[in-house]
Amino acid sequence: MLPTTRYAGRPMDSTLRHRVSRTRVSRTLAATVAGALMSLSLPALAADLAEIQERGYMEVATEDNYAPFNFIENGEAKGFNADMLEELRDYADFEIRQEILPWTGLLAAVSNDQxxxxxxxxxxxxxxxxxxxxxxxxxxxxxxxxKRADDDSLQSVADLSGKTLGVQAGSVLLSRLPELEQMLEEQDGELGEVVEYESYPEAFADLANGRLDYVIDSAVPVNTLVASKPEIFAKGQAVSGAGYVSWPIPKDSPELLDYMTEFLAHMQESGRLAELQEKWFGESFSDLPSKPLTSVEQFHELAGLDD
Structure with missing residues (x-):
């Protein structure tokens, strides 16, 4: 599938408008309709902790195509979250049932109380x-x-000025491109053409063959990619403030949020969390927040984002 090109960030002026192509409304509409149909066809399962304990099981949604978090290898579930799921099953006094969903509908299914x-x-x-x-x-x-491992022209963020970059459509990374834009403006540079992709493998293929100058991704996938193909790709500098990965829980389940917070604290204190981080991410993260994230204001303060 061919990528679409679009600028994402601050309001556009006339010098940027020529880089913009229309969003594919039909694809968005199809995804919305599919999500609505799924929500009508499946029973509501979501519950807070007391109901979960009463019925004897918790239903969690996972995916299987986002290494190193969740993926399938030789027919078996692998990855950080696969190992954490087994740890949670040992920890909990109720059954943990798992449903594997495609990422495109996963968060919608959880938000719809499935x-x-x-x-x-x-x-x-x-x-x-x-x-x-x-x-x-x-x-x-x-x-x-x-960047490409043999591209000596990109040594710092300043060198990204005017270069063509790739990012996944609809991603959090796309929404935070204004941070990179500001970094470049402070060094008298500018954000170049932004090419959106349906999936990162497509973007990395275009980077390798020279159609892109660089791709932006988050810390864990970057580490995984570079470690697996060091002769092709190299990691550059940070182009955003802090960011975080964790498990989403509906806002009407505060007791479940407390329970999962206690589980993660248990994993941290036992040292098992750091072991699994090293195993799957190539590094442990000792400076992450220890409290749940529950508001935009809290997230912005932790990540150093301006309102």
């Missing part, structure tokens, strides 16, 4: 915080640029 929570690699954003609370973060989602 599942109790999403146990997946979901980045925190303003939009999502209006629907969900988040458990304390278990990974950094700060954004970095990725």
């Amino acid at each position: 599942y109790d929570m999403a146990l997946t690699g979901a980045s925190v954003s303003d939009e999502r915080l209006r629907v969900f609370n988040y458990t304390p973060p278990y990974a950094s989602a700060q954004h970095f640029y990725i």
